[in-house]
Amino acid sequence: MSFSLGRYVLGFQEIDQSQVAVVGGKGAHLGELSRIEGIHVPAGYCVTTEAFRRVMADAPALDDRLDQLSCLAPDDRDAISALSAEIRGVVAGTPIPDDVAAVITSPLADLGEKAAYAVRSSATAEDLPSASFAGQQDTYLNVVGSAAILEHIRLCWASLFTERAVTYRLRNGFDHRKVHMAVVVQQMVLPEASGILFTADPVTSNRKITSVEASFGLGEALVSGLVNADIYKVRDSDIIDKTIATKQLAILASPEGGTRQQEIEPELRQRPALTDEQVVLLEQLGRRIEAHFGRPQDIEWCLVDGGFQIVQSRPITTLFPIPATEDRDNHVYVSVGHQQMMTDPMKPLGLSVWQLTTPKPMAEAGGRLFVDVTQGLAAPASREGLLEVLGRSDPLLRDALETVIDRGDFIPAPSQESTNRPSAGGAPTPIEADPAIVDELVARTEASLAAVKRDIRMHHGADLFDFILEDLQELKRLLFDPRSHQTFTAAMDAAWWLNKQMHTWLGEENAADTLTQSAPNNVTSEMGLALLDVADVIRPHPEVVAFLRDVEDDGFLDELPKLAGGREAQDAIRDYLDKYGMRCVGEIDITRPRWGERPTTLVPVILGNIENFEPGASRRRFEQGQQEAWNKEQELLERLRALPDGERKAKETKSMIDRLRTFIGYREYPKYGKVSRYFVYKQALLDEAERLVRDGVLRDRDDVFFLRFQEFHEVVRTGQVDDQLIDQRKEEFSAYQALTPPRVLTSDGEAVAGAYRREDVPADALVGLPVSTGTVEGRARVILDMTEADLEADDILVTAYTDPSWSPVFVTIKGLVTEVGGLMTHGAVVAREYGLPAVVGVEHATRLIQDGQRIRVNGTNGYVEILP
Numbered sequence: 098m099s100f101s102l103g104r105y106v107l108g109f110q111e112i113d114q115s116q117v118a119v120v121g122g123k124g125a126h127l128g129e130l131s132r133i134e135g136i137h138v139p140a141g142y143c144v145t146t147e148a149f150r151r152v153m154a155d156a157p158a159l160d161d162r163l164d165q166l167s168c169l170a171p172d173d174r175d176a177i178s179a180l181s182a183e184i185r186g187v188v189a190g191t192p193i194p195d196d197v198a199a200v201i202t203s204p205l206a207d208l209g210e211k212a213a214y215a216v217r218s219s220a221t222a223e224d225l226p227s228a229s230f231a232g233q234q235d236t237y238l239n240v241v242g243s244a245a246i247l248e249h250i251r252l253c254w255a256s257l258f259t260e261r262a263v264t265y266r267l268r269n270g271f272d273h274r275k276v277h278m279a280v281v282v283q284q285m286v287l288p289e290a291s292g293i294l295f296t297a298d299p300v301t302s303n304r305k306i307t308s309v310e311a312s313f314g315l316g317e318a319l320v321s322g323l324v325n326a327d328i329y330k331v332r333d334s335d336i337i338d339k340t341i342a343t344k345q346l347a348i349l350a351s352p353e354g355g356t357r358q359q360e361i362e363p364e365l366r367q368r369p370a371l372t373d374e375q376v377v378l379l380e381q382l383g384r385r386i387e388a389h390f391g392r393p394q395d396i397e398w399c400l401v402d403g404g405f406q407i408v409q410s411r412p413i414t415t416l417f418p419i420p421a422t423e424d425r426d427n428h429v430y431v432s433v434g435h436q437q438m439m440t441d442p443m444k445p446l447g448l449s450v451w452q453l454t455t456p457k458p459m460a461e462a463g464g465r466l467f468v469d470v471t472q473g474l475a476a477p478a479s480r481e482g483l484l485e486v487l488g489r490s491d492p493l494l495r496d497a498l499e500t501v502i503d504r505g506d507f508i509p510a511p512s513q514e515s516t517n518r519p520s521a522g523g524a525p526t527p528i529e530a531d532p533a534i535v536d537e538l539v540a541r542t543e544a545s546l547a548a549v550k551r552d553i554r555m556h557h558g559a560d561l562f563d564f565i566l567e568d569l570q571e572l573k574r575l576l577f578d579p580r581s582h583q584t585f586t587a588a589m590d591a592a593w594w595l596n597k598q599m600h601t602w603l604g605e606e607n608a609a610d611t612l613t614q615s616a617p618n619n620v621t622s623e624m625g626l627a628l629l630d631v632a633d634v635i636r637p638h639p640e641v642v643a644f645l646r647d648v649e650d651d652g653f654l655d656e657l658p659k660l661a662g663g664r665e666a667q668d669a670i671r672d673y674l675d676k677y678g679m680r681c682v683g684e685i686d687i688t689r690p691r692w693g694e695r696p697t698t699l700v701p702v703i704l705g706n707i708e709n710f711e712p713g714a715s716r717r718r719f720e721q722g723q724q725e726a727w728n729k730e731q732e733l734l735e736r737l738r739a740l741p742d743g744e745r746k747a748k749e750t751k752s753m754i755d756r757l758r759t760f761i762g763y764r765e766y767p768k769y770g771k772v773s774r775y776f777v778y779k780q781a782l783l784d785e786a787e788r789l790v791r792d793g794v795l796r797d798r799d800d801v802f803f804l805r806f807q808e809f810h811e812v813v814r815t816g817q818v819d820d821q822l823i824d825q826r827k828e829e830f831s832a833y834q835a836l837t838p839p840r841v842l843t844s845d846g847e848a849v850a851g852a853y854r855r856e857d858v859p860a861d862a863l864v865g866l867p868v869s870t871g872t873v874e875g876r877a878r879v880i881l882d883m884t885e886a887d888l889e890a891d892d893i894l895v896t897a898y899t900d901p902s903w904s905p906v907f908v909t910i911k912g913l914v915t916e917v918g919g920l921m922t923h924g925a926v927v928a929r930e931y932g933l934p935a936v937v938g939v940e941h942a943t944r945l946i947q948d949g950q951r952i953r954v955n956g957t958n959g960y961v962e963i964l965p
Contacts, residue, residue: 106201419844893914899918
């Protein structure tokens with residue numbers, strides 16, 4: 098292996114952003130900063146990754162240890178701790194050859210041999226737009242002398258293998274061998290004050306608000322959390338908020354090297370670290386740096402002799418992206434994922450197929466979909482109706498929108514078009530409770546689905562895409578048929594009416610919840626009960642049960658006939674998959690693996706049903722729900738008849754109950770039909786992708802998931818693909834997975850959080866939206882992946898969100914808590930059908946509730962209590 102001595106060091110002026118592989122993220126940013134007019138950076142240079150590789154080539158047995166490290170699980174803390182400490186010792190103890198040492202200390206002759214320096218690690222995967230490695234490697238301040246600098250360079254190299262850094266790489270798929278370490282050697286400045294500047298508000302993500310944190314002395318006191326900082330919020334050179342902290346300590350440079358803590362004199366502790374003029378100047382410098390890098394920045398600064406020195410800038414990786422627009426107007430966006438119970442990012446093919454299905458295009462950001470509601474909020478005629486519709490389902494959403502409206506200066510004046518638009522809350526014409534309506538709608542969808550399954554087989558190549566585009570019009574016709582919409586809306590309106598009137602007339606809370614139990618034609622709740630029937634088939638065959646406990650491969654169905662009872666088990670599972678195999682978690686994204694493609698997903702649920710239930714549980718549960726609904730109906734009608742004008746009230750209520758029970762099951766059907774059709778498309782599209790792989794056009798079949806529909810069409814037509822574009826989108830998707838989408842997002846980038854603003858809950862209770870009545874206590878099972886749903890009877894499921902694919906586990910649990918959801922989202926509908934007390938929209942529930950804790954879920958009043 099050959100090395101160029103001349104490439105072991107680079108001065109800041111020689112470095113730009115393209116050299117991350119040579120100088121790491123921190124070094125590349127410092128090089129760029131030094132090029133910006135008006136930005137002052139303390140002098141320094143970078144020891145390149147080539148020096149790191151040269152020295153590591155001589156490290157004893159490092160390769161073997163890296164091989165061992167790569168094999169560790171990210172949760173194996175003991176093994177990571179022991180092996181990473183061993184590797185750090187090897188790296189720190191490896192001597193730097195004299196020729197390399199001479200080169201990497203040679204710039205000190207010009208910068209000052211006796212000056213003090215900061216020695217900072219700069220990893221090649223650090224401070225990138227798609228990854229946040231900040232703080233994972235080490236920084237050493239006030240290092241004096243060549244020998245000390247060389248020693249601390251080795252320590253920086255060793256810090257590449259801290260436990261935190263190793264665990265992060267293991268969790269995020271970074272190869273330990275491909276992440277190298279450069280080191281920044283930079284002259285120390287002795288600041289009067291220092292701190293951090295965010296060019297976007299780190300709390301709200303508002304891109305137009307700069308946040309400045311300042312304290313006396315070196316910034317390490319602030320970064321390490323030793324002191325409270327003064328905090329300023331600045332917008333357009335105007336300080337809009339200011340908090341001056343009591344500052345007890347400062348960290349200062351020691352004359353002999355290193356740093357020391359010093360108490361601040363009492364009379365200075367409440368003095369601002371900066372003047373208002375300096376804060377405004379910092380904002381302007383931050384905007385200049387942000388403009389250069391093209392994205393919001395996290396900037397470290399020092400105040401030296403009345404001027405600002407910038408010692409670091411990195412992208413803020415935690416901000417949720419803003420939807421792209423062709424104008425500079427203000428926009429307010431509502432998350433589609435919170436309505437569809439799918440807040441994970443979608444791949445490009447999934448986004449584009451969904452967009453082809455929507456009546457109007459939706460905004461996209463961070464791999465998620467949003468609806469622009471600006472015009473609806475602007476016009477008084479439509480505003481209240483829009484807030485009413487959204488607020489009924491999700492009070493947090495309404496409160497967030499009202500927060501934006503109440504500011505008075507963000508929502509634009511309504512256009513003439515929006516002023517004349519009818520209210521979003523207009524009630525549809527009511528329909529009578531006729532089951533034939535549902536039967537007709539279901540039959541029409543099933544006939545259409547059978548036709549597309551038959552016809553799509555005749556289309557291949559570019560012709561397939563034309564066929565799908567044409568068939569999508571048929572799907573939209575079915576989805577947005579006024580009769581279909583009127584049917585499930587009638588049920589929802591009946592539920593609102595019953596809850597309101599029963600509360601007014603009888604003081605009854607959430608009466609509709611019990612009345613919806615075991616309603617007919619609910620394909621989602623039927624799906625959960627049907628898996629109980631599968632368990633009934635398998636339970637008598639212990640050999641099959643034992644085999645399923647060790648299943649890991651999705652080809653297990655082919656192995657079943659070799660076992661006693663295996664043929665019956667195989668038929669039962671395949672029959673289930675024939676009807677429900679198109680479902681999966683996050684099913685609105687066509688690229689997500691379906692149960693039919695990954696049947697192992699269902700195995701833990703089947704095994705749980707075998708253990709937790711007796712034969713015939715499906716029928717008994719359904720009949721029990723029917724009986725409870727009938728009993729509730731009779732009870733309400735009897736109580737109503739005893740009231741003044743009771744016969745009229747009872748008659749109206751009976752009509753609404755009939756309407757609710759006739760139509761509420763259909764609420765789940767349009768999505769079932771849509772997802773079924775998506776699976777037909779997907780199977781045909783994957784056949785095309787496999788052909789492209791065979792022809793050498795694609796590297797991997799699933800690469801097409803990172804192309805939009807029309808791009809995929811073009812690849813099939815031309816036989817050419819842009820692999821670089823696919824790789825870029827894979828990186829973007831990986832970054833999007835770390836982001837949490839807000840319910841409401843503005844064009845300023847602000848993530849607006851709503852609040853319940855309720856006082857009728859116990860102290861310390863977690864507040865949410867009551868969606869299924871009743872109170873229940875039990876063991877909390879915090880589960881984020883349905884394949885890990887090891888549930889026992891009477892557990893309470895706590896998860897981020899539930900879409901229809903979670904329905905099979907609902908038969909086991911006795912309560913539900915989710916972070917996302919509304920009164921009419923799928924999880925809420927099915928919880929009511931099964932009679933499960935449920936609270937949704939509980940912010941951060943999966944973090945605040947620990948797996949195994951005992952909790953009480955009050956689905957009537959909407960809160961969760963953690964029990965002693």
